[in-house]
Amino acid sequence: MVFPGRLTSLPQICEFIAETAERANFGNKAVYQMQLAVDEACTNIIEHGYGGEDKGDIDCSVIIGQQDITIILRVRGKSFKMEKVPQPKLNVPLEELQPRGVGVFLMQQMMDEIRYERTSDSENVLTMVKRKS
Amino acid sequence: MEVTTSQYKRCDLIKTSGRVDSSTAPDLEEAFSSIIDSGRHKVVFDMTDVNFMSSKAWWVLIDAQKKCKRYNRGEVILVKVQENIRDSLDLVGMGSYFQMFDDVTAAVGSF
Numbered sequence: 001m002v003f004p005g006r007l008t009s010l011p012q013i014c015e016f017i018a019e020t021a022e023r024a025n026f027g028n029k030a031v032y033q034m035q036l037a038v039d040e041a042c043t044n045i046i047e048h049g050y051g052g053e054d055k056g057d058i059d060c061s062v063i064i065g066q067q068d069i070t071i072i073l074r075v076r077g078k079s080f081k082m083e084k085v086p087q088p089k090l091n092v093p094l095e096e097l098q099p100r101g102v103g104v105f106l107m108q109q110m111m112d113e114i115r116y117e118r119t120s121d122s123e124n125v126l127t128m129v130k131r132k133s
Numbered sequence: 134m135e136v137t138t139s140q141y142k143r144c145d146l147i148k149t150s151g152r153v154d155s156s157t158a159p160d161l162e163e164a165f166s167s168i169i170d171s172g173r174h175k176v177v178f179d180m181t182d183v184n185f186m187s188s189k190a191w192w193v194l195i196d197a198q199k200k201c202k203r204y205n206r207g208e209v210i211l212v213k214v215q216e217n218i219r220d221s222l223d224l225v226g227m228g229s230y231f232q233m234f235d236d237v238t239a240a241v242g243s244f
Contacts, residue, residue, distance in 0.1 A: 007156035012186070014152075030184075032217035039187045043155045089228040094202065097195055102188045104223060109224050 001060050005046050005065055005075070006053040010039055020091060024064040026132065034130055037110040039064065040103040041073055041126055047126065049077035068112075068131040079118045080126075136164040144175035144207075146237065150182035153190035161190065164199040165209075166213045174200070174207025177240045181213040191227055198230055208232065212240045 113129035134157035
């Protein structure tokens with residue numbers, strides 16, 4: 001499924017993920033976690049990868065395995081250095097809490113596996129795997 | 134996204150429903166700002182009908198909590214946080230920054 005790269009696409013992308021995961025018999029909690037990871041990923045793609053709305057599409061595909069589900073987001077835009085995103089400082093006093101890095105941290109916590117690849121034809125491929133627990 | 138606000142004697146109540154993500158978080162932010170900018174800092178956020186909160190939405194709450202708690206002048210209290218939302222909030226340790234209640238009356242009455 002291809003979605004326009006704008007923030008108002010987020011509900012449709014999440015709905016697509018939720019419907020597919022429910023059909024694959026994932027439970028309510030896992031489905032929520034997948035939606036949250038995909039929402040964070042797509043927000044980052046739109047805001048940082050594309051540098052704004054309506055600069056490109058988000059190609060979202062899902063592969064259902066026996067014991068897992070693989071969500072693949074293919075986009076153009078800037079490359080992404082996941083390892084350069086700082087770990088957020090959590091469990092600090094409220095005044096010191098900063099948003100930087102929380103989105104990526106959440107994606108990592110919500111999914112079992114996250115891989116990023118920049119292909120030779122300048123496509124960014126983000127692969128996220130969730131296993132049935 | 135529709136966000137309703139009601140002003141009580143001792144606090145303000147904000148209520149919305151559905152998804153709060155990066156496209157709708159600005160509507161929630163506006164509701165908090167209009168209350169805080171008018172000098173009121175005791176706010177109850179009724180999340181009974183909220184079924185999704187992305188990190189953008191949490192930052193609206195965190196920012197509001199920072200402003201409200203400054204000088205001990207108030208606080209943001211959350212009501213009826215659904216389990217999936219609460220789990221993800223706790224996972225990043227953000228749940229600890231908020232008092233959570235199971236009903237609006239008790240939350241409003243706590244001020």
